[in-house]
Amino acid sequence: SNGLKAGHCLTLxxxxxxxxxxxxxxxxxxxxxxxxxxxxxxxxxxxxxxIFDKPSTRTRVSFEAGMxxxxxxxxxxxxxxxxxxxGESLADTARILSGYVDGVLIRTGAHAIVEELAAHASxxxxxxxxxxxxxxxxxxxxxxxxxKKGKLxxxxxxxxxxxxNMLHSLLQGAxxxxxxxxxxxxxxxxxxxxxVAEARQLAQETGAKVELTHSPKEAVTEADAVYTDxxxxxxxxxxxxxxxxxxxxxxxxxxxxxLAKPDAIFMHCLPAYxxxxxxxxxxxxxxxxxFEQAANxxxxxxxxxxxxxx
Ligand code: CP
Ligand code: NVA
Numbered sequence: 001s002n003g004l005k006a007g008h009c010l011t012l013x014x015x016x017x018x019x020x021x022x023x024x025x026x027x028x029x030x031x032x033x034x035x036x037x038x039x040x041x042x043x044x045x046x047x048x049x050x051i052f053d054k055p056s057t058r059t060r061v062s063f064e065a066g067m068x069x070x071x072x073x074x075x076x077x078x079x080x081x082x083x084x085x086x087g088e089s090l091a092d093t094a095r096i097l098s099g100y101v102d103g104v105l106i107r108t109g110a111h112a113i114v115e116e117l118a119a120h121a122s123x124x125x126x127x128x129x130x131x132x133x134x135x136x137x138x139x140x141x142x143x144x145x146x147x148k149k150g151k152l153x154x155x156x157x158x159x160x161x162x163x164x165n166m167l168h169s170l171l172q173g174a175x176x177x178x179x180x181x182x183x184x185x186x187x188x189x190x191x192x193x194x195x196v197a198e199a200r201q202l203a204q205e206t207g208a209k210v211e212l213t214h215s216p217k218e219a220v221t222e223a224d225a226v227y228t229d230x231x232x233x234x235x236x237x238x239x240x241x242x243x244x245x246x247x248x249x250x251x252x253x254x255x256x257x258x259l260a261k262p263d264a265i266f267m268h269c270l271p272a273y274x275x276x277x278x279x280x281x282x283x284x285x286x287x288x289x290x291f292e293q294a295a296n297x298x299x300x301x302x303x304x305x306x307x308x309x310x
Pocket of ligand 1: 055056057059060270
């Protein structure tokens with residue numbers, strides 16, 4: 001055991017506020033040493049297996065490149081190339097992988113799948129996105145926010161869009177770091193009540209503020225950062241038309257951004273759909289930091305892997 005609260009990263013609630021702070025501090029150091037040409041090979045000889053049930057560009061490539069930079073290796077496995085795809089159980093797969101590799105990442109649908117894998121693995125399990133949570137993204141986003149704004153405590157983060165996996169992880173991350181998060185979602189697309197309640201409880205300890213509204217304008221007013229995500233997540237393709245109607249008032253455009261602080265940044269986990277959740281003008285405009293945000297996943301996730309697998 002690595003002495004961490006959970007030993008896995010299934011959601012950001014697996015880490016205490018102090019653990020998150022140490023990961024962010026390590027990420028900063030690893031980014032600096034990588035950029036200075038003195039990479040720290042802290043996972044020499046270690047292997048991460050990555051199981052993908054859904055597509056991925058950023059998660060897949062950043063974790064794999066991160067492992068290489070740390071002196072280790074990563075294996076990308078698609079469900080249908082594994083015996084898992086032919087009915088071997090997740091529990092047996094977890095036991096088998098535990099005998100070969102030092103960590104396993106999985107991107108899948110139901111959050112219960114990643115919990116099941118963790119229950120039977122004797123190695124750290126990393127959630128590379130489920131329908132419920134996207135912790136590696138939110139952790140990287142905390143790193144980016146800290147880098148851009150110099151602090152997290154007291155920052156106002158406005159979320160505009162779906163009460164989905166991304167929002168759940170941002171709520172947990174904001175609560176752990178003392179941020180003021182205001183999430184605006186259309187009626188009927190609220191985040192899970194238990195995630196909100198737990199974030200509010202943690203907020204009492206950290207000084208964070210967790211608010212929900214149906215008004216994007218209210219959320220964005222005086223915000224330091226404005227965050228959005230796709231309206232139809234992976235697996236919701238058939239709801240796309242209905243969602244585009246229900247979310248019409250939730251596009252982040254220049255008029256909405258104008259309500260935020262003049263130095264507010266625009267964030268998106270990507271992939272983005274210009275003209276839907278965000279106008280092209282905002283996504284490609286001067287306030288958008290989305291490509292740096294994506295690049296930072298490498299550094300934050302290296303710190304995550306060193307923390308869990310080091
Ligand atoms: N943001 C994110 O997780 O991107 P991918 O789906 O490309 O991994
Ligand atoms: N909410 C999105 C995030 C993609 C990185 C999805 O689950 O598809």
